[in-house]
Amino acid sequence: MVRSCLSFIAIALLLGCTSKQETDLIQGYSEKVTYHKQLQKTEKTQLYQDNVTKVMLTATYLYTPNFENNDTRDEVFIVGLSMEGKASGALHSEENTLTLNGKKAKEIKALSLKDERLKDLSFVTPWSSYYLVTFPHESNKKITLLFESKRYGKGTLHFAKVAKYVLTKEAF
Known part of the structure; x- marks a missing residue:
C-alpha cells in the first residue's frame, strides 16, 4: 500500500x-512562430577572396503554400547583401546580377532597416542592404537563386516550394 x-x-x-x-x-x-517559419526558408552564401569573406548574401523565400492547381503567383524574396568595404552593396548592377533559375528579377525594391518585414527575419544586420525581390512565377518545385559578382564569383542558394526532404537528392 x-x-x-x-x-x-x-x-x-x-x-x-x-x-x-x-x-x-x-x-x-x-x-516567435513567424520567425521560426521564416528561418526554415532562409539560405546564406558567402563569396571569398584569399580565404576572406568579401560578400555575404542571405535570402528568405516568402512563399506560402497554396494548393490551387493554377498557382501563378510571383516568386518573392527578401535578400540581404553585405559587401566588404561598402556601406551598401548594389544587388543588381554592372558588377552584380541576381537570377532565379536563369531569369532576371521583375522588380527589386530597396528596404529600410526599419521595414516591418525585416522584424521576423533572421540574419538582419545594420551593415547589410535589404531588398524585396520579385521574380516571375516558376512552376518547378525546386528553385535556384544565383548571385554573380564579376569581382568575387558566384554564390548559389537552393529553395523548394515543398519540404526539401521530399525532393530527391539529385534535385540539389
Whole structure:
C-alpha cells in the first residue's frame, strides 16, 4: 500500500514538472512562430577572396503554400547583401546580377532597416542592404537563386516550394 502511494506521488511530481516546462517551451515557441517559419526558408552564401569573406548574401523565400492547381503567383524574396568595404552593396548592377533559375528579377525594391518585414527575419544586420525581390512565377518545385559578382564569383542558394526532404537528392 505504501509502495503504491509513493509510486503515485512520484509519477504525479514528474508529470507536474514536465508539463510546466513543456508549457513554457510551447509559449516561447508560439511567440516567435513567424520567425521560426521564416528561418526554415532562409539560405546564406558567402563569396571569398584569399580565404576572406568579401560578400555575404542571405535570402528568405516568402512563399506560402497554396494548393490551387493554377498557382501563378510571383516568386518573392527578401535578400540581404553585405559587401566588404561598402556601406551598401548594389544587388543588381554592372558588377552584380541576381537570377532565379536563369531569369532576371521583375522588380527589386530597396528596404529600410526599419521595414516591418525585416522584424521576423533572421540574419538582419545594420551593415547589410535589404531588398524585396520579385521574380516571375516558376512552376518547378525546386528553385535556384544565383548571385554573380564579376569581382568575387558566384554564390548559389537552393529553395523548394515543398519540404526539401521530399525532393530527391539529385534535385540539389
